[in-house]
Amino acid sequence: MKKVVIYTSPTCHFCHEAMDYFKENNIEYSEKDISKDPEARKFLMSNRIMGVPAIYIDDELIMGFDKAKINSLLGL
Numbered sequence: 063m064k065k066v067v068i069y070t071s072p073t074c075h076f077c078h079e080a081m082d083y084f085k086e087n088n089i090e091y092s093e094k095d096i097s098k099d100p101e102a103r104k105f106l107m108s109n110r111i112m113g114v115p116a117i118y119i120d121d122e123l124i125m126g127f128d129k130a131k132i133n134s135l136l137g138l
Contacts, residue, residue: 067092068092069114070093070114070115
């Protein structure tokens, strides 16, 4: 099983869409809310990522809610 981590913020519409999609498809994921987790925010900034959702599937980064790329990486 691939490791899925999503970096989010509470006001991000696409973050909520992505997490809803994960739930609907029984995809286990961990959420890192950058408004509550300073280490998560630092991680994104150190990697020059200035937006959310930032979704990691194993070591592959997906910026935004790109359903086709998510499906491809997860074999859906």
